[in-house]
Amino acid sequence: MGRRPRATTTISDVARECGVSTMTVSRVINGNKSVSAEMASRVHAAIARLNYQPNEAARILRGQSSRTIGLLLPNLADTFFSQCAHAVQQRAAQNGYTTMIFACEGDRESEAEELTIMRSRNIAGIVLVPSNRKLVPQLRQMRSAGLPIVMVDRTISGLEAGQVLVENEEGAIMAVNHLIGHGHRHILCTGYDSEYDSVGKRIQGYRRAMEDAGLEPELLIVDRPEAVRPHLLARMHAPNAPTALFTLNNVTSIEALRSLQSEAFPVPDQVAIVGFDDFELAPLLAVPLTAVRQPASELGECATQMLLDSLSEGSHSSSKTVILPTRLIIRNSCGCISHGR
């Protein structure tokens, strides 16, 4: 018979307090118009008096939206993602939505589990930074069950969903052209995660810029962040070392700077660097980094807005793509202000 003492006040408490049925209270809560103004204010007063708060679990069980969005990303400790996450949470909250966070920490298996958990938690929609092709079947299934999905920063193919991306190729071209403008002919492109289309596009932009200038591309793609240092240093010590670096993300830029500094390669005088991904402390580094800035917050905001829109329209079929601009922030590591200090 499942009775147990309840600490919280329920809709029936409010109804009793007003001497009406629960239905009337429910109508007032949901802003249904067919309630007399006088009744409504009486109910509102009782709600306030009893400090009543509707139980979301019950509403969800009745088929209401959970007003909760699931945010799936690799790592909350990375600046870029945390800025993005913050924007998502804020925009969601402004619209009465709550954010459930799932950081899969590069663990390819756990990501699939996270999706299963999301489903059981009655998430209303998903914003994700995808990193695993294996998710596609499950995501498709969730989508056809009516869950809107928006991908941020990168994409997986085979899934129709909203996309909020950044001008990766254009940004890379700007970066590489800038180095070429400084007179560099031997520019090495280095980084990892090249299986992601975001990074892929950056490499493509690099290639394009090099070829357009009649230069020979050289790639140094490693498999993990920790591998940047040894491979890069080996390359720098080998014959015919590059005079400039295009680094594919913020971690690579930092690793490059750190390694070069530790072995006393002067930046930018011996090796210039332009990186993809700007970050707050870039101007304060020993060599202030010239970098392509991606609008992290706008990315999160835009994705959330897109999700909220399809949630309210009920038409998640409109899987739009938005591409946000990048821009080159010029500081010292490219050689522009080589002796500025």
Place this chain on the structure above:
Amino acid sequence: MGRRPRATTTISDVARECGVSTMTVSRVINGNKSVSAEMASRVHAAIARLNYQPNEAARILRGQSSRTIGLLLPNLADTFFSQCAHAVQQRAAQNGYTTMIFACEGDRESEAEELTIMRSRNIAGIVLVPSNRKLVPQLRQMRSAGLPIVMVDRTISGLEAGQVLVENEEGAIMAVNHLIGHGHRHILCTGYDSEYDSVGKRIQGYRRAMEDAGLEPELLIVDRPEAVRPHLLARMHAPNAPTALFTLNNVTSIEALRSLQSEAFPVPDQVAIVGFDDFELAPLLAVPLTAVRQPASELGECATQMLLDSLSEGSHSSSKTVILPTRLIIRNSCGCISHGR
């Protein structure tokens, strides 16, 4: 009569598939022992075949734990908090818990609303970085309703709850003593947010170290991050400027470095700096920062574990306090390696 087509499979689907009652399925799901092994495996097979996932909303409504913890903090974009948040999420996930995030962005009003929303979302417990005394009544009420609460990084009085803090005073003493060891006699302590007990303890440590050395303390406490720069520069240009700075958090350290650099005050030669709060890029700054390191991840992990413990024990009455050690990371800004580059 509230019927509506369901896309998802429910417990009755599984029961029908096996030709048993829903009770049996429920028992199997919950690992109840009084089910024959043969029956259990039959049910498990059906669950897998139908890809069944129990609906959390229904379980919650029946009084089960939501297996969701609420994380309330000021800002997810700040490195310290995002590292902490990542640790909370990871530790929670390892234990089958989901994390709902509430970043109140310093908006004093919204924080109270967040708590109300948490309550309606059937959160099982709360981890929070408190920043508002006004929350106390509501938090107390939630606590007496059985919700365990753990405060991280700082504290508000009048609330019995778990606490996971850091050796603020000891850290500050180390920092200031280090500067004194370098021969400084005029050390300015600067920052903001002094109303938080964490910062308060740092100031206390500063005072203690100065007094123990027979030196005159001088405080420059401002009201917002943006006010650090103008006030600090004004003070540096005034007569009898300090020869060293103790900065009360990472943002202050960065602002100080930035301002001093922009007006060509050599660090550490004219002004030395030791800051509270280390961060990843500190060693790569133009002047690598000497700083007191707080274990951000451990803070988050420890708080989450404490919450999970009281959740499983059911005895949230044991409101323990854990204090994690800080240590001084010596780099250049204090004067230790003044000409290292």
Place this chain on the structure above:
DNA sequence: CTGAAAGCGCTTACAG
């Protein structure tokens, strides 16, 4: 404008 009934998907407490 208001209410009585039914049911969302699950579990508790009772029988057998």
Place this chain on the structure above:
DNA sequence: CTGAAAGCGCTTACAG
């Protein structure tokens, strides 16, 4: 070891 009944707190669809 298994099941029929009741009910968690809400809302949908129907009457009035």
